[in-house]
Amino acid sequence: MTxxxxxxxxxxxRTWRLTPLLLVFVLATFPARMASAQMGQGMGGMGGGRGGxxxxxxxxxxxxxxxxxxxxxxxxxxxxxxxxxxxxxxxxRTEPIIAPPANPxxxxxxxxxxxxxxxxxxxxxPLGELHQSFFPYYExxxxxxxxxxxxxxxxxxxxxxxxxxxxxxxxxxDRESLFAxxxxxxxxxxxxxxxxxxxxxxxxxxxxxxxxLVLGPLVHRTAPFENDNWLAPLYFQGSRxxxxxxxxxxxLTTTHWDPKGAFTLSALYFxxxxxxxxxxxxxxxxxxxxxxxxxxxxxxxxxxxxxxYYHGERENDDSSTTVVGPVIAQSTPKRSVFDVAPLFFHIExxxxxxxxxxxxxxxxxFFHYGTSEKQTLFVLPGYLRRVTKTVDTMVTPFYSHSxxxxxxxxxxxxxxxxxxxxxxxxxxxxxxxxxxAPLFMQSNSPEERAFLTPxxxxxxxxxxxxxxxxxxxxxxxxxxxxxxxxxxxIVYAGRTDQSIHTVVAPILWDFAxxxxxxxxxxxxxxxxxxxxxxSITQVAGNTVYLQKRxxxxxxWQFHLVPLFSYGxxxxxxxxxxxxxxxxxxxxxxxxxxxxxxxPITVNGPSARAAADLGPARF
Numbered sequence: 001m002t003x004x005x006x007x008x009x010x011x012x013x014r015t016w017r018l019t020p021l022l023l024v025f026v027l028a029t030f031p032a033r034m035a036s037a038q039m040g041q042g043m044g045g046m047g048g049g050r051g052g053x054x055x056x057x058x059x060x061x062x063x064x065x066x067x068x069x070x071x072x073x074x075x076x077x078x079x080x081x082x083x084x085x086x087x088x089x090x091x092x093r094t095e096p097i098i099a100p101p102a103n104p105x106x107x108x109x110x111x112x113x114x115x116x117x118x119x120x121x122x123x124x125x126p127l128g129e130l131h132q133s134f135f136p137y138y139e140x141x142x143x144x145x146x147x148x149x150x151x152x153x154x155x156x157x158x159x160x161x162x163x164x165x166x167x168x169x170x171x172x173x174d175r176e177s178l179f180a181x182x183x184x185x186x187x188x189x190x191x192x193x194x195x196x197x198x199x200x201x202x203x204x205x206x207x208x209x210x211x212x213l214v215l216g217p218l219v220h221r222t223a224p225f226e227n228d229n230w231l232a233p234l235y236f237q238g239s240r241x242x243x244x245x246x247x248x249x250x251x252l253t254t255t256h257w258d259p260k261g262a263f264t265l266s267a268l269y270f271x272x273x274x275x276x277x278x279x280x281x282x283x284x285x286x287x288x289x290x291x292x293x294x295x296x297x298x299x300x301x302x303x304x305x306x307x308x309y310y311h312g313e314r315e316n317d318d319s320s321t322t323v324v325g326p327v328i329a330q331s332t333p334k335r336s337v338f339d340v341a342p343l344f345f346h347i348e349x350x351x352x353x354x355x356x357x358x359x360x361x362x363x364x365x366f367f368h369y370g371t372s373e374k375q376t377l378f379v380l381p382g383y384l385r386r387v388t389k390t391v392d393t394m395v396t397p398f399y400s401h402s403x404x405x406x407x408x409x410x411x412x413x414x415x416x417x418x419x420x421x422x423x424x425x426x427x428x429x430x431x432x433x434x435x436x437a438p439l440f441m442q443s444n445s446p447e448e449r450a451f452l453t454p455x456x457x458x459x460x461x462x463x464x465x466x467x468x469x470x471x472x473x474x475x476x477x478x479x480x481x482x483x484x485x486x487x488x489x490i491v492y493a494g495r496t497d498q499s500i501h502t503v504v505a506p507i508l509w510d511f512a513x514x515x516x517x518x519x520x521x522x523x524x525x526x527x528x529x530x531x532x533x534x535s536i537t538q539v540a541g542n543t544v545y546l547q548k549r550x551x552x553x554x555x556w557q558f559h560l561v562p563l564f565s566y567g568x569x570x571x572x573x574x575x576x577x578x579x580x581x582x583x584x585x586x587x588x589x590x591x592x593x594x595x596x597x598x599p600i601t602v603n604g605p606s607a608r609a610a611a612d613l614g615p616a617r618f
Contacts, residue, residue, distance in 0.1 A: 126159075154179055 128143035137150045141161070148156040160173035174188035186193040194202040201214035210223035219230035225241035236247040243258030255264040261274040271280040276292030287303040298315035310323040319332040330337040334355030339345045342364065349358035349372070358372035368379040375388040384395040393402040400413040408428055414421035420437040426445075435441030441452040450459040457469040465479035473488035484494030492503040499513040509520040519527040526539040535548040547556040552570030559565045565576040565583075574585035576594065583594035591603040 152181055 126143040126145035130140060130142045132138075132140045137148055137154075139146070139148045141147075144159060144161045146156075146158040146161045148154075148158075155178045156175065157177075158173070158175045162173070172189045175186065177185045179185075182197050184193065184195040184197070190205065190207045192202075192204040192206070194200070199216050201212070203212040204210075208223060210221065210226070212221040213219070217230075217232040219228065219232070221228040221238075226239065228238040230236045234248065234250050236245070238245050240258075243256070245256040247254045251266065253264075253266040255266075256262065257273075262271070263273070264271040268283045268285075269280075270283065271278070273279075276294075277290075278292060279287070279289040281287035281303075284305055287305075288301070290300045291298060293299070293315070296315055299313065301310070301312040303310050308323070308325045311321070313320045317332060320330070322329045326341045328337070328339040328341060332350075332355075333353040334350055335358070336348050336350065337346070338348075345360075345362040345364070347358065347360040347370075349355045351357045356373055358370070360368075360370035362368040366381065368377065370377045375386065378385045382397050384393070386393045391402065391404050394400060397416070398414070400411075402411045403409070409426045410424070412421075412423045415437075421434075422437070423434040425432050429445060429447075431443070431445035433441075433443035435452070438454060441450070443450045448459075448461045451457060452459075452469075455471045458467070459469075460466045465477065467475065467477035469475050473486075475484075475486045475488070477484050481497050482495035484492075484496075486492050486494075490505055492501065492505075494501060499511070501512075502508065502510040507522055509518070509522075511518045515531055517527075517529045517531075519525070524541050526537075528537045529535070533549045534554065536545065538545040542561045544559040544561060545557070546567075547554060549555075550569060555567075555569040557565065557567030562578060565574075565579070567574050571588040572586040574583065576583035580594045580597040580599075585592045585594075590601060593600045593602050
């Protein structure tokens with residue numbers, strides 16, 4: 001403790017400069033303090049008055065004075081002074097005094113558990129006076145701490161020396177010894193160690209009741225419900241209360257297990273378990289898996305890669321799949337499948353176990369026949385026949401026919417081996433359409449009618465729209481919103497509600513609406529007009545006209561590029577020659593003259609300020 005106190009009293013590097021001043025201050029004040037103390041003791045010893053007592057009514061250095069001077073007064077206090085002193089004592093407020101905690105560094109168990117501490121279980125520093133001796137060996141003691149040494153042959157460090165601890169301090173003897181820098185020994189209440197470097201290691205942990213012995217490559221460890229035995233690098237084995245492990249690189253074997261699972265790998269054999277789910281195999285010859293579910297969800301599989309064999313079963317849907325080379329067999333409660341890929345495919349329904357009565361057979365690419373409760377399908381090269389409860393369809397390269405709902409609609413097509421004939425009838429809507437390609441097409445219904453020839457065509461929806469087409473690409477159409485006339489790909493004109501457009505490519509583009517209008521006659525004329533703010537941007541040859549609505553009227557400009565510019569706004573006007581070689585502009589409060597592109601203010605605040613300053617100096 002004395003050494004620690006001296007270290008704390010030593011000045012740091014930052015206070016060495018103040019050391020001379022501190023020394024002078026101590027030397028100057030120490031005699032004065034000693035003399036003052038001796039005088040105070042002498043006066044007290046002599047009584048400071050008769051009988052060794054202080055004079056009545058006069059304060060001494062040992063009594064409170066409440067900011068009054070210490071020592072005898074010049075005279076006795078008057079009655080007014082005593083009354084004033086009593087009144088000040090009565091009216092004076094005193095601050096409450098809160099006693100400090102008995103142990104300011106104490107931490108409650110809840111707080112320690114929440115924040116933790118890196119000093120948990122640390123051995124406190126020894127207390128007491130340091131004692132040292134140097135013969136026949138070096139020894140130092142401080143309280144219950146002791147160090148003995150004969151370097152480099154022997155060193156011993158002990159905490160908890162018997163009979164040396166402070167009163168009330170618990171004693172846990174802990175001795176560490178080092179002999180010839182090779183043998184280390186420790187004896188304590190919780191740990192015993194014997195270590196002969198580097199071959200022998202012997203540890204005993206009395207708290208966990210574990211023991212570890214290391215003899216070169218041999219390791220043996222025991223603990224409650226645990227043990228480990230190693231012969232590195234040939235053999236590693238251990239067991240725990242709920243599991244264990246075994247590793248042998250020489251045998252190409254590793255395994256570990258616990259209640260939740262296990263894994264084993266030995267040469268080509270492997271086995272993996274997760275709870276009741278087990279997978280095992282011999283790589284790459286055989287693989288098998290079983291999830292071990294006993295509640296109706298069991299799944300198993302087996303794979304033999306050299307034989308192209310796979311078999312899997314699922315208990316929850318009572319299904320199975322087997323693959324042997326190109327042969328595929330599947331079975332479910334509703335259907336069974338047998339395929340020989342890629343030529344033969346067969347599906348058979350199981351109505352007795354919840355499926356439908358069906359059968360489908362395919363011999364690719366020659367034949368397919370399928371039948372079920374809802375339809376039949378028969379396919380040959382160049383022929384297809386499909387029949388359902390509402391549709392009967394036949395398709396061939398020369399003739400195709402389809403009927404729905406007992407003839408409610410019918411479609412007949414002749415072709416494409418001959419000139420295509422198409423005939424469609426919908427008796428419910430009254431629609432009849434037929435055409436002979438590419439000569440004539442006609443369609444009629446209560447809602448619309450149309451005809452088409454190689455030279456012209458007409459398409460009309462009664463009361464809604466009408467369109468005429470003429471060879472080669474001339475189209476005229478009208479509808480409820482406007483009209484349109486197009487001669488592709490050059491002329492486009494029309495109106496849609498309040499918008500119109502006219503295009504003669506690639507010369508004229510004109511688009512107009514209630515809000516804006518854009519007109520372009522390439523490449524000399526460009527005009528953009530916005531009716532919301534009466535703004536206009538117009539370029540015609542080498543002239544530019546700009547206009548927009550501002551507060552009080554219009555702001556407009558005209559430019560004859562590059563010769564002349566003129567513009568007006570509600571507050572004035574301007575003109576320029578050659579973009580300012582000469583020009584003049586007049587505003588609401590100022591005027592400028594341009595000469596050689598230099599603006600000169602001739603009227604306005606800046607001009608008046610220049611006149612007040614007198615003639616310019618250069």
